[in-house]
Structures are given as C-alpha cells and as structure tokens.
Amino acid sequence: METYSLPPKPKNSLYKKLKMIIITLLVIALYVWTFVSIDIDWGRAIERAANNFQRVIPKLFSPDWTATGEVALSMLETVFIAFAGSLMAAILAVPLAFLAAHNMMGGKIFSTIGKWILSAVRAFPDLILAILFVVAVGPNAFAGVLAIAIGSTGMLGKMFSEIIESIDMEVVQAMEANGANKIQILFYAVMPQIIPEFLSFAIYRFEVDIRASSILGIVGAGGIGTMIIFASNNRNWNEMGTILLAIIIVVTIIDFASSRIRNKIV
Amino acid sequence: MTNENNSLAEKKTPPIYPVKTKVQVSIIFFVILGIYLFSMFWTQKEMVGGFSGAFENMFTVMEKFFPPNFGVIGAIWGPLVETIQMAIIATTIAAILTVPLAVLAARNVTTFKPLYYTTRTVLNILRTIPDLVLAVIFVGLFGIGLFPGILALVVFSLGILAKLISETIEAVDMNPLEAMRASGGNVYQVIWYALVPQVLPQFTSLVLYVFEINIRASVVLGFVGAGGIGLILNQQLGFYNYPNAMMIIVLIFAVVIIIEYISTKLREALI
Numbered sequence: 351m352e353t354y355s356l357p358p359k360p361k362n363s364l365y366k367k368l369k370m371i372i373i374t375l376l377v378i379a380l381y382v383w384t385f386v387s388i389d390i391d392w393g394r395a396i397e398r399a400a401n402n403f404q405r406v407i408p409k410l411f412s413p414d415w416t417a418t419g420e421v422a423l424s425m426l427e428t429v430f431i432a433f434a435g436s437l438m439a440a441i442l443a444v445p446l447a448f449l450a451a452h453n454m455m456g457g458k459i460f461s462t463i464g465k466w467i468l469s470a471v472r473a474f475p476d477l478i479l480a481i482l483f484v485v486a487v488g489p490n491a492f493a494g495v496l497a498i499a500i501g502s503t504g505m506l507g508k509m510f511s512e513i514i515e516s517i518d519m520e521v522v523q524a525m526e527a528n529g530a531n532k533i534q535i536l537f538y539a540v541m542p543q544i545i546p547e548f549l550s551f552a553i554y555r556f557e558v559d560i561r562a563s564s565i566l567g568i569v570g571a572g573g574i575g576t577m578i579i580f581a582s583n584n585r586n587w588n589e590m591g592t593i594l595l596a597i598i599i600v601v602t603i604i605d606f607a608s609s610r611i612r613n614k615i616v
Numbered sequence: 617m618t619n620e621n622n623s624l625a626e627k628k629t630p631p632i633y634p635v636k637t638k639v640q641v642s643i644i645f646f647v648i649l650g651i652y653l654f655s656m657f658w659t660q661k662e663m664v665g666g667f668s669g670a671f672e673n674m675f676t677v678m679e680k681f682f683p684p685n686f687g688v689i690g691a692i693w694g695p696l697v698e699t700i701q702m703a704i705i706a707t708t709i710a711a712i713l714t715v716p717l718a719v720l721a722a723r724n725v726t727t728f729k730p731l732y733y734t735t736r737t738v739l740n741i742l743r744t745i746p747d748l749v750l751a752v753i754f755v756g757l758f759g760i761g762l763f764p765g766i767l768a769l770v771v772f773s774l775g776i777l778a779k780l781i782s783e784t785i786e787a788v789d790m791n792p793l794e795a796m797r798a799s800g801g802n803v804y805q806v807i808w809y810a811l812v813p814q815v816l817p818q819f820t821s822l823v824l825y826v827f828e829i830n831i832r833a834s835v836v837l838g839f840v841g842a843g844g845i846g847l848i849l850n851q852q853l854g855f856y857n858y859p860n861a862m863m864i865i866v867l868i869f870a871v872v873i874i875i876e877y878i879s880t881k882l883r884e885a886l887i
Contacts, residue, residue, distance in 0.1 A: 381708075384701045390763050398759040406756050430655035437652050473872040477748075477836040478865055481853060482681075486674040491659035565748040568839055572659065575748075582752045582840065594749065601744035 406587050413595050414588035421577065421589075425596045428573035429604075431491055431566070432559040435498025439559075440552040442503045447510030454514055454540075464511065472504030476562045480571040491572025498559050498566070505558075509551045510544075517543040550612045557601075557608045564597050677858075684866050685859035692848055692864055696871065699844035702762060702837075703830040706769030711823045713770070714777040721782035724790065742775035747833045751842040765842030769834060773826045780825075784818040785811075821883045828879050835868045 448454050450464030480497035487493050521539045530538070567575020574593060581589040633641075719725050720735040750771055754764030792810040801809070838846025845864060852861040 380704070384704045388698065388701045388705065388762065390766075391761060392763075395758045395761060395763045399757055402757050402759075406753070410753070427658065430658050434652055434655035434659060437648070469873070469876070470869075473869050473876065474865075475832045475836050475868070475872075477839065478868065481849075481861075482677075482865075485680075485853075485858070486677045488673075495656070495659050561744070561746050565746045568748060578749060578752060579840075582756060585756065587756065590753070594745065597746070597749065598741060598744045602740070605740075605744070 405585075409587035410591040410594065412588060413591035414586070415592070417589050417592050421574070421592050421596045424567075424574040424577050425564075425600055427491055428563050428575075429560065429600065431494040431498060431563040431571075431573050432556060434495045435563065436502055436552060436556040436559045438495070438499035439502030439506050439555065440548075442499065443506035443510050444548075446503065446507040447514055450507060450511035451514035453517075453519060464507075468504050468507040468511070470504075471500060472508065474501065474504075476501040477566065477569060480566045480569050484570045489570030489572075494563055494566040494571035494573055497571060498563055501562065502555050502559055506551060506555050510548060513544050513547045513551070514540070546615050550616050553608050553612055553615075557605055560601055560604055564601075680858045681862040683859065684863035686863060688860050688863050689867070692845060692867065695838075695845040695848050696867060698762065699834045699838075699846075700831065700871065700875075702766050702769065702844055703827060703834045706766045706773060706834070707823060707827040707830050709766075709770045710773040710777055710826065711819075714774055714781055717774065717778040718781035718785060721778055722785035724786055724788070739775055739778050742771065743779065745772075747772040748836065748840055751837050752840045755841045760841040760843075762843035765834065765837040765844060768837065768842060769830050772833065773830055776829065777822060777826050780822045781815070781819060784815055784822070788814045817886045821886050824879045824883050828876055831875050832872060835872075 446464060446468060448464075450461055450468055452458065452461040455461060455464075476497055479501050480493060483493040483496040487496065517540060521543070522535055525535050525539045563573050563575075565575045565578070567573045567577065568579050570576070574597065577593055578590070581587070581593060717735060717739070720731060721739055723732060747768055751765060751768035754767045758764045758767070788811065792814075793806055796806045796810045834844050834846075836846045838844045838848065839850050841847065845868065849861055849864045849868075852858075852864065
C-alpha cells in the first residue's frame with residue numbers, strides 16, 4: 351500500500367523569520383504599554399452604572415413625543431447642512447482631484463502636491479473644523495456647512511483622483527492622435543468615463559455627512575447636535591430617545607435612497 | 617476650415633444623448649440647485665453680518681489662533697497618549713467581538729435566514745448612531761471618564777467592522793472549503809486551513825482602517841466628557857485660550873497624519 355505524505359513546507363528565510371519575530375514583539379510591547387498605563391476607575395464606573403441604569407435606559411426607549419416638532423425641525427436643518435456641505439465639497443474636490451491624479455497633470459510634482467493637500471485636509475476631524483469655523487462665523491448652522499464642506503473635500507478628492515487614475519487612457523490618446531484639443535478631450539474622453547462614479551461617491555458622501563452633521567451642534571455648529579447637548583446637560587433622556595429615533599429614521603431612509611440611486615447610476 | 621467640417625459633422629451625427637435624458641438631467645440639476653440655495657438660505661439666516669463679514673472675521677480669528685503656544689506640549693502629552701490608548705483598546709475589543717457577529721451576518725455561512733436578517737438589522741441600526749451620541753449616552757450611564765469613551769468606540773466600530781468583514785466572508789471562494797470537507801477535514805480544519813487564510817489579510821486591513829477611524833473619533837470624544845484630549849481642547853476653547861487650542865489641534869493633526877501613514881503602509885503590504 352502506498353503511503354501519502356504532505357508536500358514539504360515552504361522554508362522561510364532567516365530574514366523573514368526575524369521580521370516576524372520583531373513585528374510580534376512590537377505588537378506585544380504596544381499592548382503591554384497600553385493596558386498597563388491606562389487607568390480606568392472600574393469601581394466608580396460600575397457603581398454609577400448601577401445607580402443610573404434605571405434612570406437612563408428605560409427613558410431612552412420611551413421617547414418624549416411632545417418634542418417631535420422641535421426635533422423634526424432640527425433634523426431638517428441637519429439634512430440641509432449635510433446637503434449644502436457635500437455639494438460644496440463635491441465641487442471643490444474636482445479641481446483638487448485633477449491636480450492629484452498622476453495621469454492628468456503632466457509631471458509627478460503636481461500629483462504629489464495634490465495628494466499632500468488632500469491628505470492634510472483629511473486629517474482634520476469634522477468636529478475640529480467645526481470649532482475653527484464656529485469661532486470664525488459664529489455659532490450657527492453655516493459654520494457646520496463650512497466644516498462639512500472642507501471635511502468632505504479631502505475624502506472626496508482622494509476618491510475622485512483614484513477614479514480619474516483608473517480611466518481608460520487609450521480613448522484620450524486616440525482623441526489626441528486625431529487632433530482634439532484639451533477641452534475636447536476633457537469633455538468627450540474624460541468626463542463620460544468619470545461622471546457616473548463621481549456622482550455615486552458624492553451621494554455616498556452625503557450619507558456619511560448626515561451622520562457627521564448630526565453631531566456638529568455639540569460645538570455650536572447647528573443641527574440636531576445642539577439638542578443632543580441640551581438634552582444630555584439636562585439629563586432629559588426621554589428627549590434623547592426622540593432625538594435618537596429621529597437620527598436612526600432619517601439616516602436609514604437616506605442610506606436606502608442613496609444606495610438605490612447609486613445602483614442606478616453605476 | 618475645421619469649423620466648417622465640424623458643423624457638417626454635427627448635422628449628420630445624431631445627438632449623443634436623447635432628448636428625454638436631457639430633460640431629466642436638467643430637471644434633476646435644477647431641483648438640486650434649488651435645494652442647495654434653500655439650504656444655504658436656511659443655514660445662513662441666523663448668521664450676523666452675512667457672508668462678507670464672516671470672511672473678514674475669519675482672518676482676525678486666524679490671527680488669534682496663531683502662533684500656537686508650544687509651551688503646552690508637555691502638559692497635553694499625557695491626554696494625547698491616553699487618546700491613542702483608548703483607540704487601541706477599543707479597536708482590539710471590537711476586532712474580537714466582531715468575529716462572531718460577522719459570521720452571523722454573512723449569507724454564505726449563516727444559512728438560517730431569520731438569524732441572518734436579525735443580525736443585519738441590528739448592525740444597520742447600530743451604524744446609524746453617530747459615535748458622539750453613543751458617547752453622550754454612555755457618559756450619562758457610567759459617568760465622566762475613559763470607560764464610556766472606550767465603550768462608545770467599541771460599539772461604533774463594531775457596526776462598521778462587522779459589516780465590512782461579513783462582506784469579505786461572503787466574497788470567499790467556497791471551493792477550497794468544499795474540497796477540504798470532501799477529503800475528510802473536520803469543521804476546525806476547514807475553518808483553519810480554508811477560511812482563515814482567505815479572510816485574514818482583509819481582516820487585518822479592515823481592522824487597521826477602523827483603527828484610523830477610531831483615532832479620529834477618539835480625539836473629539838472628550839467634548840462630551842468621555843476622556844482623551846478633547847476634554848482639554850474643550851476647556852481651552854471655553855477659556856478663549858486660542859493659542860493653546862491651536863497647539864492641541866496641530867498636535868492632533870500630526871498624530872492623525874502619522875498614524876494614517878503607518879496604517880496605509882501596513883495595509884499596502886498586507887494586500
């Protein structure tokens with residue numbers, strides 16, 4: 351009878367083994383450092399939770415219906431902030447994306463600069479941008495619009511530039527060979543390839559921005575976040591329940607609508 | 617010469633887009649423009665001084681913020697490190713908890729439909745709640761501190777991570793699994809030798825991605841009292857101490873950029 355044996359295992363080189371060991375040690379060190387130096391007051395947290403549980407959780411699930419009108423109005427403002435912000439971002443992102451795409455602006459310098467600008471913009475959390483704009487234009491919804499616009503530009507620009515980089519360049523070359531000028535190439539070779547995906551990403555970003563704009567009010571930039579912070583300061587958990595319900599419903603509806611539209615476009 | 621040729625060509629070739637599409641697109645365009653203008657009007661109605669005033673303001677404010685006060689680095693180093701640690705712990709816990717959830721939310725593994733739909737719905741609802749709202753609720757429940765912040769990050773990233781990983785599991789090539797089962801591998805062998813190697817690189821990459829998101833989320837959690845550097849930033853803004861606030865913002869910016877850079881490099885190496 352024949353005996354079967356497993357094929358020989360691939361041999362790892364010493365370098366690879368060493369690399370693995372070093373990485374593992376680094377990760378372990380990171381975790382040891384993290385868990386040793388963090389200090390959480392478990393006793394207090396548990397004691398608080400035991401006291402507060404009855405005061406918070408049941409109330410969250412029995413929303414305060416008298417606040418519905420006010421909550422609906424704030425939620426509407428949130429949607430407006432997100433809409434205006436994402437549209438601005440979608441427009442601002444286009445030139446930056448063309449700058450960052452390596453197949454559009456001849457020369458690697460431009461694309462590197464563009465990519466740096468985009469990742470720098472992306473590094474600011476929305477709320478931090480909102481702080482800056484609240485100080486600049488005052489505590490109102492327009493600060494939120496500006497924060498969303500700038501915050502989304504980074505991510506949209508990156509996505510857009512990746513789309514531009516993935517287009518079929520042969521069409522562009524064919525048009526160039528036929529003597530088309532830059533404008534014609536842009537309109538007939540580049541735009542038809544990128545517009546559906548651009549729209550799809552802009553709509554997706556609107557989805558993300560609805561979530562983002564619902565918390566901007568915490569620093570005074572309008573929308574439903576203002577009500578969240580009031581409800582939390584007043585320990586008004588019934589109202590918080592209403593707000594939570596409003597956010598869940600609106601976000602779900604917009605996610606659903608947006609994914610339907612995006613499926614249709616692309 | 618070329619002009620004439622072009623106009624001749626235009627007459628012969630039919631329009632690229634049919635009239636119906638053109639009308640549709642124009643209507644959509646005007647609706648979007650209308651909503652945009654209305655939103656701009658709505659959001660600016662409370663603004664004092666209008667748009668031009670705001671621009672002038674912005675420059676005076678920038679003067680207030682600059683230069684950042686470098687003297688406070690020593691004082692804010694501790695909270696900053698704490699913020700990163702919060703993100704590390706939260707991401708780790710979420711990565712562990714996400715495994716069963718992701719399996720339950722994957723259509724090709726969970727063949728029992730009601731269970732699959734329940735998990736999906738719960739995850740979808742979880743993902744609609746913004747991280748800071750979770751933090752507000754947990755702070756109300758557990759009091760001010762790091763713990764509610766970590767909990768908020770865990771719950772928030774669980775929603776994203778479980779969805780992304782369940783999609784990875786759904787995209788797995790089922791043939792190796794079947795081959796193993798056919799040649800007599802037991803459940804653990806099938807999972808360990810056929811499923812894990814296919815999912816692991818994606819899993820690690822997605823965990824790193826969520827870690828990036830958590831870093832960005834954790835720096836602002838302090839605004840609602842959930843620990844980290846946001847607390848200090850909020851205080852400094854409350855005192856109108858803009859140079860200090862700017863220093864904190866610059867530091868957050870640097871940390872986010874560095875961590876994002878490392879994470880991107882790692883993810884590129886993985887896939």
